[in-house]
Amino acid sequence: MGNSPTTARRPKKARLMQGNLAIAEGALAAGLGFFASYPITPANEIAIFLSRALPKRGAIFIQMEDEIASLAAVIGASVGGLKAATATSGPGFSLMQEHIGYAAAVEIPCVIIDVQRAGPSTGRPGSPAQGDVMQARWGTHGDHPIIVLCPGSVQEAYELTIHAFNLSEQYRTPVILLADEVLARMWERVELPLAQVEVLGRLHPEVPPEWYFPYDDALGDVPPLVPFGQGYRYHLTGLFHDKSGFPTERLDEIDTWQQRLFGKIEGKVEQIARIEEEEMEDAEIAIIAYGSTARSARHAMKLAREENRAVGLLRLVTLWPFHDKAIERVASSVKRIIVAEMNRGQILLEVERVAKGRADVVGVNRADGAMVTPAQIMAALEVEG
Amino acid sequence: MMEPAVPEHEYLRAQKKFPSVWCAGCGIGIVLGAIIRAVRALSLSKDEVAMISGIGCTGRMPVYVDFNTMHTTHGRALPFATGLKLARPDMKVMVVMGDGDALAIGGNHFIHAARRNIELTAIVVNNSIYGMTGGQLSPTTPFGAKATTAPYGQIEQAFDIAKIAEAAGASFVARSTTYHAIELDRLIARGIEKKGFSVIEVLSNCPLFYGRLNEMGDAVEMLKWFRDNTTAAPGKVASGKIVRGVLVDRDLTGYVESYRKLTAASKKRGGA
Ligand SMILES: Cc1ncc(C[n+]2csc(CCOP(=O)(O)OP(=O)(O)O)c2C)c(N)n1
Ligand code: SF4
Numbered sequence: 173m174g175n176s177p178t179t180a181r182r183p184k185k186a187r188l189m190q191g192n193l194a195i196a197e198g199a200l201a202a203g204l205g206f207f208a209s210y211p212i213t214p215a216n217e218i219a220i221f222l223s224r225a226l227p228k229r230g231a232i233f234i235q236m237e238d239e240i241a242s243l244a245a246v247i248g249a250s251v252g253g254l255k256a257a258t259a260t261s262g263p264g265f266s267l268m269q270e271h272i273g274y275a276a277a278v279e280i281p282c283v284i285i286d287v288q289r290a291g292p293s294t295g296r297p298g299s300p301a302q303g304d305v306m307q308a309r310w311g312t313h314g315d316h317p318i319i320v321l322c323p324g325s326v327q328e329a330y331e332l333t334i335h336a337f338n339l340s341e342q343y344r345t346p347v348i349l350l351a352d353e354v355l356a357r358m359w360e361r362v363e364l365p366l367a368q369v370e371v372l373g374r375l376h377p378e379v380p381p382e383w384y385f386p387y388d389d390a391l392g393d394v395p396p397l398v399p400f401g402q403g404y405r406y407h408l409t410g411l412f413h414d415k416s417g418f419p420t421e422r423l424d425e426i427d428t429w430q431q432r433l434f435g436k437i438e439g440k441v442e443q444i445a446r447i448e449e450e451e452m453e454d455a456e457i458a459i460i461a462y463g464s465t466a467r468s469a470r471h472a473m474k475l476a477r478e479e480n481r482a483v484g485l486l487r488l489v490t491l492w493p494f495h496d497k498a499i500e501r502v503a504s505s506v507k508r509i510i511v512a513e514m515n516r517g518q519i520l521l522e523v524e525r526v527a528k529g530r531a532d533v534v535g536v537n538r539a540d541g542a543m544v545t546p547a548q549i550m551a552a553l554e555v556e557g
Numbered sequence: 558m559m560e561p562a563v564p565e566h567e568y569l570r571a572q573k574k575f576p577s578v579w580c581a582g583c584g585i586g587i588v589l590g591a592i593i594r595a596v597r598a599l600s601l602s603k604d605e606v607a608m609i610s611g612i613g614c615t616g617r618m619p620v621y622v623d624f625n626t627m628h629t630t631h632g633r634a635l636p637f638a639t640g641l642k643l644a645r646p647d648m649k650v651m652v653v654m655g656d657g658d659a660l661a662i663g664g665n666h667f668i669h670a671a672r673r674n675i676e677l678t679a680i681v682v683n684n685s686i687y688g689m690t691g692g693q694l695s696p697t698t699p700f701g702a703k704a705t706t707a708p709y710g711q712i713e714q715a716f717d718i719a720k721i722a723e724a725a726g727a728s729f730v731a732r733s734t735t736y737h738a739i740e741l742d743r744l745i746a747r748g749i750e751k752k753g754f755s756v757i758e759v760l761s762n763c764p765l766f767y768g769r770l771n772e773m774g775d776a777v778e779m780l781k782w783f784r785d786n787t788t789a790a791p792g793k794v795a796s797g798k799i800v801r802g803v804l805v806d807r808d809l810t811g812y813v814e815s816y817r818k819l820t821a822a823s824k825k826r827g828g829a
Contacts (some may be wrong), residue, residue: 241635253644256640256644405604406626419620
C-alpha cells in the first residue's frame with residue numbers, strides 16, 4: 173500500500189483545518205498585528221487561537237469589554253500603524269455598526285470578521301445564516317462605501333482573509349469578511365503551504381510632514397494614512413472633514429471628500445469585485461449563491477447537468493460593492509436566475525434590481541438556521557417561470 | 558524648574574482653528590490650557606503625544622492642539638486610545654471626555670480601562686451636565702439640581718468619578734477645578750508621568766446650561782463657587798466640601814507592561 177499511486181500523488185502537506193482556524197491563519201499570514209474581540213458563538217475559535225499565537229509573534233491580542241470597544245481598539249491600533257482585526261457574530265456585529273461607519277468615513281483600514289448565525293436577536297447561536305448581508309452593506313447610519321467578501325470553502329477562507337487585509341490597506345477602508353456558521357466550523361482539507369497570496373502593506377506618502385494632508389486628493393484616490401507618532405501630526409474626526417482632517421461645514425469641501433470616498437470603491441467595482449462562474453457558457457438557468465450555500469448550489473447544478481439540463485453557477489465572492497455588470501450579463505444570457513441564500517431574499521433584491529425583468533428571477537430562501545439543500549434548489553428548477 | 562524651550566502657543570494649531578467652538582465663559586478652555594502647560598513642563602515633543610476624545614463640547618478639544626489627535630465616537634474614546642497605546646507604547650496617550658461621555662455611555666469602558674490599568678491619562682471635564690446636546694442631566698448631575706431633562710430636579714444620585722476610578726483599579730486619581738488652574742497643571746503632569754491608568758477629574762463651568770438652570774450666575778460666579786466649596790486640605794477644614802488634589806497614587810503594574818512580560822514569556826515557551 174505504502175507506494176500506491178494515490179498516496180504518492182497526495183500533496184506533501186495536506187491538513188484538516190476548521191474554517192475559523194483558516195481565517196485566523198490567513199490573518200497571521202497577512203501580518204496581523206492587533207486583534208481585539210469579545211466572545212461569541214460561532215466565532216470563538218478565532219480568538220482562542222489568536223490569543224495563543226499573537227503574543228509569540230510580539231503582536232497583540234486583547235479581549236475587550238464588548239464589541240463596540242473591540243472595534244474601537246482595532247481602529248485605534250490601525251491608526252497606530254498595525255494591521256488590525258476583530259471577529260464576531262450577529263449580536264456583536266449589530267453593536268459594531270457605529271464604528272464601521274467611523275472607519276469608513278475616517279478611512280481607517282481594518283478587517284471585521286462576521287461569522288453569521290441565525291437571527292435576529294439571539295436567534296439560533298450555533299446555526300448558520302446569511303442574514304447580515306444587508307446589514308454589512310447598510311448597517312451603519314449614513315451613506316458610505318464598503319467592501320464585503322464571502323468565502324465558500326475553508327481554503328478560500330484563508331485566502332480571502334489575506335485579501336481582505338490587502339483591500340483594506342489598498343483602499344484605506346474597513347473590509348468585512350462575511351462567513352457563516354457552516355463554513356466557519358466545518359473541517360475541510362486544505363493544502364499546505366496554503367496558497368501563496370501576495371501580502372500588501374500600508375501606503376506611505378512621498379511628501380514631507382509639512383505637505384501632508386490625510387485626505388488630500390492630490391495624493392490620489394486613496395491618500396496614504398501615516399500612523400500616529402511618525403512626525404506627521406494631523407487630526408482625525410468622524411465629523412465631515414476637509415482635506416487636512418479638520419471638521420468642515422463647507423459644502424464644496426464635503427463634496428470633494430464624498431466624491432473621492434465613494435469613487436475609490438464604487439468607481440472600482442471591476443477591480444474589486446470577484447465573481448466565479450461554473451458551467452455558465454451554455455447555461456439557460458443560472459444559480460446565484462455565495463458562502464456555504466454555494467456548495468449546495470454546486471451540488472444541485474451537478475445533479476441537473478447529469479440530467480442534461482443547461483444549469484450554471486455564479487458564485488459571488490465579493491458581495492459589496494455589488495457587481496452589477498456581471499449580473500447584467502447573466503440576466504441577458506439566461507432564461508431564469510435562481511438566487512439561493514440563507515435569508516429571506518437579500519441578494520435576491522439586488523439581482524432583481526439589476527436584471528430589470530430580462531430574466532425570470534426566483535429566490536430559494538430559508539432563515540430558520542438550517543442550510544439551503546440541493547433538493548430545495550432542484551425544486552426551483554422545476555417551477556415554470 | 559527650568560523654563561522649557563518651546564513657547565506655549567507652539568502647542569496650538571493657531572493658524573487655522575480659532576476662535577474655538579466653546580461659549581464665552583466655558584471652562585473647557587482652561588482645561589486645555591492646563592494640559593498644554595503640563596505637556597510643556599514635561600518637555601514632551603508634540604510628535605510623541607496623542608490626544609483622543611469622545612463626543613461633546615469637551616470632545617472638540619483635540620482640534621486645537623498640535624499633537625496626534627483623534628475625535629472618536631460618543632463614549633468610546635478610551636477603547637480607541639487602548640488600541641493606539643498598545644500599538645504605540647512609546648507615545649503618551651491622553652483621553653479627554655465630558656462627564657456624560659466618560660460615565661454614561663462610556664461608563665463600561667471607563668471602569669474596564671481602570672481595571673486593566675492601561676497606561677493612559679484620562680481627563681474628565683465634569684460640568685455636571687450635557688453641554689453639547691443642550692443641558693440634559695448627566696450621571697454627575699447632583700441630586701436635586703436642574704437640567705433641561707430634569708426640570709423638577711434630578712432624582713438620581715450622582716456618580717463620584719474618583720471613587721469609581723479607585724474601586725475599578727486606577728493607579729492615579731486626582732481632582733481639581735477650573736478655578737485652580739495652576740494646581741490642575743501639576744496634577745495633569747503627574748497623571749501623564751504615572752505608570753498605569755490615571756484619572757484627573759476637573760470640575761468645570763458650563764454657564765450656558767448648568768449655571769443658568771441652577772441660578773449660579775455667570776462664569777466668574779461659578780469659578781468662585783469652586784473656590785469656596787472645595788478644599789485641598791480636607792483634614793483641616795470643615796467637612797462638606799469637595800476634596801481636591803491627589804486622591805489615589807499607588808504603584809500597580811500597567812497593562813502595557815504586563816503585556817510586554819506576557820509576550821516575552823510566550824516567546825520563550827515556543828511551540829505552536
Ligand atoms: C451614540 C450617540 N448618542 C448620542 C449622541 C449625542 N451627544 C452628543 S454630545 C452628548 C453628550 C455631551 O455631554 P458630555 O459628555 O457631558 O460632554 P460636554 O458636552 O458637557 O462636554 C450626546 C448625548 C451622540 N453623538 N452619539
Ligand atoms: S454648552 Fe456649556 S460646556 Fe458646552 S461650550 Fe457652552 S459653556 Fe461650555
